[in-house]
Amino acid sequence: MRDRLRLAVPNKGRLVEPTLALLHDAGLIFDEHDRSLVAHVQNVDLDILFVRTSDIVEFVSDGVADLGITGRDLLVESGSRLPVVRPLGYGRCRLAVAVPADAPFEAVEDLAGLRVATSHPTVTRAFFGDRGVAMEVIGLSGAVEVAPRLGLAEAIVDLVSTGSTLAMNGLRAIADVLESEAVLVTNPEAAEQRAADVAAIDTMVGAVIAARDRKYVMMNAPARQLRELEALLPGLESPSVIPLAHEGMIAIHSVVGADDVWNLLPRLKAAGASGILVLPIEKVIP
Numbered sequence: 001m002r003d004r005l006r007l008a009v010p011n012k013g014r015l016v017e018p019t020l021a022l023l024h025d026a027g028l029i030f031d032e033h034d035r036s037l038v039a040h041v042q043n044v045d046l047d048i049l050f051v052r053t054s055d056i057v058e059f060v061s062d063g064v065a066d067l068g069i070t071g072r073d074l075l076v077e078s079g080s081r082l083p084v085v086r087p088l089g090y091g092r093c094r095l096a097v098a099v100p101a102d103a104p105f106e107a108v109e110d111l112a113g114l115r116v117a118t119s120h121p122t123v124t125r126a127f128f129g130d131r132g133v134a135m136e137v138i139g140l141s142g143a144v145e146v147a148p149r150l151g152l153a154e155a156i157v158d159l160v161s162t163g164s165t166l167a168m169n170g171l172r173a174i175a176d177v178l179e180s181e182a183v184l185v186t187n188p189e190a191a192e193q194r195a196a197d198v199a200a201i202d203t204m205v206g207a208v209i210a211a212r213d214r215k216y217v218m219m220n221a222p223a224r225q226l227r228e229l230e231a232l233l234p235g236l237e238s239p240s241v242i243p244l245a246h247e248g249m250i251a252i253h254s255v256v257g258a259d260d261v262w263n264l265l266p267r268l269k270a271a272g273a274s275g276i277l278v279l280p281i282e283k284v285i286p
């Protein structure tokens with residue numbers, strides 16, 4: 001067994017920046033300047049391997065890396081049964097069937113006997129196969145969205161996030177194949193033999209993700225308003241209530257959903273709170 005755990009992460013492409021931000025936020029200290037190979041984490045027995053997003057599943061399956069971060073779409077496409085330790089909440093997109101905007105196809109069945117271009121041939125074959133729609137699947141490694149215009153295929157199966165790339169290429173989606181986001185995967189042997197190390201990384205990464213959609217809210221209020229304010233604050237558990245130097249006044253601290261802040265603050269104020277502060281949270285371990 002190696003001394004140091006290895007985590008494989010993307011070295012290029014759209015998952016790089018959010019992945020590095022996650023690892024730094026989790027508290028791993030490393031120098032990412034040499035993304036071509038390995039970064040030595042200074043404060044944990046961990047090495048970060050920078051590899052192509054599409055190679056990560058293989059690195060983890062082979063045991064070259066113990067853990068990896070990649071897109072769920074690539075995991076499914078590889079046919080691998082690597083366990084997903086945790087979805088990471090970024091790199092969200094869907095794999096969709098799209099056709100030229102002016103083509104007469106409305107449903108997947110309308111494509112029977114035609115050609116579909118994709119960089120996810122395995123998932124695509126399974127999708128059409130499950131629906132009993134015979135298609136010729138043309139595997140491409142990139143620029144899938146131009147295939148219909150080039151006369152290479154009548155339809156595509158490609159990753160879509162906002163839909164603007166589809167629109168720009170005169171395409172429209174007619175069906176969803178799968179939903180994807182970045183995921184943390186682990187090698188089953190490593191997960192068993194180094195369970196504590198893997199759990200520590202998962203806990204810290206999970207703590208960052210949990211913190212991202214929460215805020216810490218602090219306020220002062222007359223003690224008699226406590227019940228009313230408490231009813232507005234479904235925190236992680238119960239809010240902290242602290243007596244203040246001024247008789248009859250309290251401070252209330254609570255964790256709230258980041259999305260709720262907008263609606264919550266005016267209601268807290270109306271219920272008697274003052275000096276309301278909203279603070280970011282770095283990590284949450286429930």
Ligand code: AMP
Nearest residue numbers: 012013014053071091092093159160161
């Ligand atoms: P890359 O091709 O290296 O930029 O990374 C591709 C991975 O990023 C995909 O396999 C997806 O998991 C993820 N991703 C998220 N949104 C998109 C999108 N709109 N287009 C392509 N890939 C996306």
